[in-house]
Amino acid sequence: MPRKVVKTKAKTATKFKKVSRDRAQEMIDLLCKRYPDAECELTYKNDFELLISVILSAQCTDVTVNKVTPKLFKRFPTAKALAEANLEEVQQLIRPTGFFNAKARNIQACAEGLIQKFGGKVPKTVEELTTLAGVGRKTANVVLGVAHQIPGWSVDTHVQRLSKRLGLSKEADPLKIEKDLQKIFPAQDWSKLSITLIWHGRRTCYARKPDCAHCPINHLCPASLLH
Numbered sequence: 001m002p003r004k005v006v007k008t009k010a011k012t013a014t015k016f017k018k019v020s021r022d023r024a025q026e027m028i029d030l031l032c033k034r035y036p037d038a039e040c041e042l043t044y045k046n047d048f049e050l051l052i053s054v055i056l057s058a059q060c061t062d063v064t065v066n067k068v069t070p071k072l073f074k075r076f077p078t079a080k081a082l083a084e085a086n087l088e089e090v091q092q093l094i095r096p097t098g099f100f101n102a103k104a105r106n107i108q109a110c111a112e113g114l115i116q117k118f119g120g121k122v123p124k125t126v127e128e129l130t131t132l133a134g135v136g137r138k139t140a141n142v143v144l145g146v147a148h149q150i151p152g153w154s155v156d157t158h159v160q161r162l163s164k165r166l167g168l169s170k171e172a173d174p175l176k177i178e179k180d181l182q183k184i185f186p187a188q189d190w191s192k193l194s195i196t197l198i199w200h201g202r203r204t205c206y207a208r209k210p211d212c213a214h215c216p217i218n219h220l221c222p223a224s225l226l227h
């Protein structure tokens with residue numbers, strides 16, 4: 001006999017229901033209160049280290065990246081040193097972050113790009129940053145927002161998921177989500193709000209089983225499993 005398919009609440013929670021700007025602001029204000037200390041969880045000393053760390057953080061936790069980067073940057077502290085490094089040595093240093101062969105090639109190509117195009121310095125525009133190997137808009141906006149306080153939305157997997165659940169964007173494409181978020185919230189808040197949503201996604205609004213019972217916006221969120 002064929003099995004009966006039972007819809008789970010988690011599935012219905014992913015349906016999109018757009019909220020008003022006021023409600024969006026109310027939700028985000030409450031999340032900012034929940035996470036007043038939200039900040040980038042990568043350890044870095046300068047924008048070069050941050051850029052390389054963000055590239056390494058793809059498909060990997062910040063905790064793991066923070067374990068490998070002290071040795072990596074001690075050995076190769078500048079774009080020039082990293083560009084000229086032995087590829088195998090770089091691969092071994094970053095091995096725990098996963099996909100280490102591709103990531104090693106990427107960070108080395110990125111370092112070469114920094115030297116060839118920007119005199120070894122990290123540029124300060126999304127357009128310039130995204131010409132570098134391994135750097136998309138998400139990475140560029142993290143670097144600009146965190147290292148230089150230049151506002152931008154970094155639409156990672158958490159921001160994508162929460163934008164939908166909170167009714168902020170029905171889009172799936174990160175660039176379209178970014179545009180929707182830009183329209184709702186004031187520019188000066190973009191970087192802080194990106195990190196706040198990422199913290200909420202990591203600590204409460206999990207991908208598989210959101211902890212709605214302990215969520216400060218469960219009375220406002222259209223995807224809450226409690227109503």
Ligand code: SF4
Pocket residue numbers: 013165166204205206210211212215216217218219221222223224225
């Ligand atoms: S109520 Fe909170 S935890 Fe639940 S889906 Fe909404 S934002 Fe996520």
